[in-house]
Amino acid sequence: MENLGYYCGSYGLIEEMKIPMNDRACYFGDGVYDATYAANHIIYDLDEHVDRFFHSAEMINITLKLTKSELKNLLNEMVIKVDSPDQFIYWQVTRGTALRNHSFPDSDIPSNLWIMIKPGTIKDLNQKFKLITVEDTRYLHCNIKTLNLLPNVIASQKAFEAGCDEAVFHRGERVTECSHSNISIIKNNVLRTAPLDNLILPGITRGHLIHFCHDNNIPVDESPYTLDELIHADEIIITSAGALCIAVSEIDGIPVGGKAPDILNLLQHAAITKFIHDTQIK
Numbered sequence: 230m231e232n233l234g235y236y237c238g239s240y241g242l243i244e245e246m247k248i249p250m251n252d253r254a255c256y257f258g259d260g261v262y263d264a265t266y267a268a269n270h271i272i273y274d275l276d277e278h279v280d281r282f283f284h285s286a287e288m289i290n291i292t293l294k295l296t297k298s299e300l301k302n303l304l305n306e307m308v309i310k311v312d313s314p315d316q317f318i319y320w321q322v323t324r325g326t327a328l329r330n331h332s333f334p335d336s337d338i339p340s341n342l343w344i345m346i347k348p349g350t351i352k353d354l355n356q357k358f359k360l361i362t363v364e365d366t367r368y369l370h371c372n373i374k375t376l377n378l379l380p381n382v383i384a385s386q387k388a389f390e391a392g393c394d395e396a397v398f399h400r401g402e403r404v405t406e407c408s409h410s411n412i413s414i415i416k417n418n419v420l421r422t423a424p425l426d427n428l429i430l431p432g433i434t435r436g437h438l439i440h441f442c443h444d445n446n447i448p449v450d451e452s453p454y455t456l457d458e459l460i461h462a463d464e465i466i467i468t469s470a471g472a473l474c475i476a477v478s479e480i481d482g483i484p485v486g487g488k489a490p491d492i493l494n495l496l497q498h499a500a501i502t503k504f505i506h507d508t509q510i511k
């Protein structure tokens with residue numbers, strides 16, 4: 230199939246799927262999601278993404294109807310059915326189906342699982358991103374991968390309209406993350422990345438970047454940094470499931486980075502090598 234949708238046991242082309250209006254996603258975005266890519270019909274980092282997904286659900290008191298291994302089996306079965314070997318894999322769970330009412334429906338109402346798989350490839354690491362800066366007006370639960378993404382969507386659109394690839398959020402002087410990725414800097418041979426608090430999503434690719442640094446004796450400093458430090462960094466690195474490890478060349482029209490190409494190349498090489506290795510047909 231060209232693509233594949235799943236909703237609570239029903240399958241079909243994504244464009245043809247019908248979802249009940251009373252799914253609490255429609256009224257409240259009352260759910261959480263996760264997403265990754267596949268190559269050769271093999272899902273990258275599935276264990277880590279499923280772990281984070283269950284943790285996100287737990288943080289907002291949504292109970293899944295299936296176990297982690299059942300979800301992995303379902304996703305693995307679905308990737309085989311999509312023609313393209315390179316895919317974007319997305320899944321979400323919502324609190325269930327009930328007439329609109331802010332507080333939770335009866336606790337015995339089952340949660341709803343959505344899955345969608347469409348052709349998609351990770352980005353080419355040879356490109357460099359251009360960013361705009363946007364004040365981070367999101368709420369204080371950015372560590373939960375919820376469906377409530379309005380400020381992210383608006384920031385992403387602003388970046389697009391400015392001819393840029395991503396929007397970097399800041400709360401006052403403090404850099405948090407981007408609209409759909411994490412951001413880290415290299416300064417004086419040290420990787421600096423915002424700490425895992427409620428202001429950023431604990432990105433799985435950010436975690437890998439930290440591991441690659443440890444493997445290569447590059448010190449890591451998980452402390453907040455400012456817009457000024459961002460602009461004057463030796464390199465700026467964007468991480469996400471789709472971007473893996475992409476360098477930044479411009480922020481708000483100002484040329485940035487490009488001053489530690491050896492460290493950048495080493496980290497990008499580690500990222501792409503892991504991706505190719507983990508998605509190889511064994």
Ligand code: PDD
Pocket residue numbers: 264381406407408409410411429430431432433434435468469470471
């Ligand atoms: N976005 N921060 C935000 C706000 C994100 O939405 C994402 C991922 C990340 C990076 O997380 P990871 O490395 O685990 O992909 C950071 C996904 C790809 C999305 O919304 O489609």
